[in-house]
Amino acid sequence: MVRVVAHVDMDAFYASVEMARHPELREVPMFVGGSPRGVVLSANYPARRFGIGAGMPSSRARRLCPQVAVVHPDFDHYSAVSDGIREIFDTLTDRVEMASIDEAFIDLTTALRRLGGDPVAIGEMLRAQVMDEQRVPCSVGIGPSKFIAKLASKQAKPDGLLRVREEEVIAFLHPLPVDAIWGVGEATAGRLNRLGLDTVRDLANTSRATLQRALGDNQGALLFDLAWGRDDRSVLARDPAEHSVGSQETFGQDTDDESVVAGEILRMADRTASRMRAQGMVARTVTLSVRFADFTTITRTGTLAAHTDRTNDVYAEAMRLFGKLHLQRARIRRVGVRMEKLVPKVNTYQQPALDEPASGWSEAERAIDKAVLRFGPHAVQRARLTRRSDSKLIHA
DNA sequence: TCTGGGGTCCTTCATCCG
DNA sequence: TCTGCGGATGAAGGACCC
Numbered sequence: 001m002v003r004v005v006a007h008v009d010m011d012a013f014y015a016s017v018e019m020a021r022h023p024e025l026r027e028v029p030m031f032v033g034g035s036p037r038g039v040v041l042s043a044n045y046p047a048r049r050f051g052i053g054a055g056m057p058s059s060r061a062r063r064l065c066p067q068v069a070v071v072h073p074d075f076d077h078y079s080a081v082s083d084g085i086r087e088i089f090d091t092l093t094d095r096v097e098m099a100s101i102d103e104a105f106i107d108l109t110t111a112l113r114r115l116g117g118d119p120v121a122i123g124e125m126l127r128a129q130v131m132d133e134q135r136v137p138c139s140v141g142i143g144p145s146k147f148i149a150k151l152a153s154k155q156a157k158p159d160g161l162l163r164v165r166e167e168e169v170i171a172f173l174h175p176l177p178v179d180a181i182w183g184v185g186e187a188t189a190g191r192l193n194r195l196g197l198d199t200v201r202d203l204a205n206t207s208r209a210t211l212q213r214a215l216g217d218n219q220g221a222l223l224f225d226l227a228w229g230r231d232d233r234s235v236l237a238r239d240p241a242e243h244s245v246g247s248q249e250t251f252g253q254d255t256d257d258e259s260v261v262a263g264e265i266l267r268m269a270d271r272t273a274s275r276m277r278a279q280g281m282v283a284r285t286v287t288l289s290v291r292f293a294d295f296t297t298i299t300r301t302g303t304l305a306a307h308t309d310r311t312n313d314v315y316a317e318a319m320r321l322f323g324k325l326h327l328q329r330a331r332i333r334r335v336g337v338r339m340e341k342l343v344p345k346v347n348t349y350q351q352p353a354l355d356e357p358a359s360g361w362s363e364a365e366r367a368i369d370k371a372v373l374r375f376g377p378h379a380v381q382r383a384r385l386t387r388r389s390d391s392k393l394i395h396a
Numbered sequence: 397t398c399t400g401g402g403g404t405c406c407t408t409c410a411t412c413c414g
Numbered sequence: 415t416c417t418g419c420g421g422a423t424g425a426a427g428g429a430c431c432c
């Protein structure tokens with residue numbers, strides 16, 4: 001039986017949300033982002049006419065259009081708007097998978113059987129409802145699989161709808177460049193191009209074995225199937241649980257000062273641990289990442305004896321990993337701390353450490369979390385971090 | 397031109413163990 | 415005791431996505 005899958009993709013989501021609440025930004029070039037060493041997160045269409053696009057360094061965007069309005073991101077608000085959009089989809093069917101904050105797959109197969117009607121009419125209805133209730137434009141792609149629906153929504157942009165029927169898939173797919181395929185980025189496209197494979201048709205006419213030799217068993221086989229429009233991944237009604245949580249931040253200026261780096265690692269460890277506490281998760285695997293001034297990045301991973309959600313444990317392990325690098329005044333651009341393989345705290349036994357009282361830091365950290373939730377991020381801070389509010393950091 | 401921050405998944409390599 | 419093998423696991427890094 002042929003499935004009918006819709007992919008709904010918000011157009012310039014962050015910028016659209018900002019224009020919805022600040023209508024005066026509609027007619028002027030604007031982008032969301034703007035930290036000095038950051039990049040453009042989302043640009044409205046007037047800004048795009050100046051060549052400004054997502055991923056571009058903010059500094060370059062300002063040079064292209066000096067009068068551009070810059071809005072700092074408000075992720076809590078974007079998340080709330082995304083929840084509102086999801087509620088619209090949920091009224092239609094329970095087969096809704098939010099793929100990210102601004103896009104969703106909806107399996108329309110059963111809804112169509114129940115309600116009758118035409119997929120295109122349902123797609124247009126969804127677009128109208130999203131615009132009506134959240135004042136954000138979106139594009140909809142409809143196809144027999146997630147893969148085709150996603151490609152169709154991309155072609156429908158901005159503010160449009162495209163349906164690709166089962167019998168149209170090959171004609172739709174084969175002229176596209178290889179990097180149109182989800183999962184083929186710059187590196188893989190480069191490798192394929194060097195093999196003389198430029199379009200999806202080229203991929204389809206290459207043997208599965210050849211692609212597997214070039215890209216590895218999994219990716220090679222997947223690309224071969226996708227090139228023939230074969231994709232049976234189902235729309236997952238349940239959002240997948242997070243496997244890791246982390247935080248990273250770029251210094252306002254590169255630094256070789258170890259005390260500055262240590263302070264930043266503490267801030268990242270604290271942010272990461274407090275997010276784990278908020279989610280009721282713990283983990284044992286700590287990953288430290290360090291990006292140097294020349295943009296090379298290294299990561300080091302360590303495993304703790306027991307699961308934890310405590311800032312001190314995360315920080316201590318991250319600093320142990322940093323010490324193992326034996327850096328000698330290397331100029332550092334960014335540091336990050338990540339905790340991997342999260343598990344619910346209720347599923348783990350918390351071994352009390354021998355060298356510390358039964359209560360103390362954990363209680364203190366929970367109290368800090370509560371104060372921060374109520375009074376904001378600067379309500380309570382570790383003494384070590386309050387001493388260095390010298391705006392060394394972009395977001396400090 | 398000068399490159400963020402949040403993630404996931406995959407491959408490769410090293411190590412351990414039976 | 416030594417060696418080889420294969421599976422499991424962990425670490426590191428690359429690629430990708432939004």
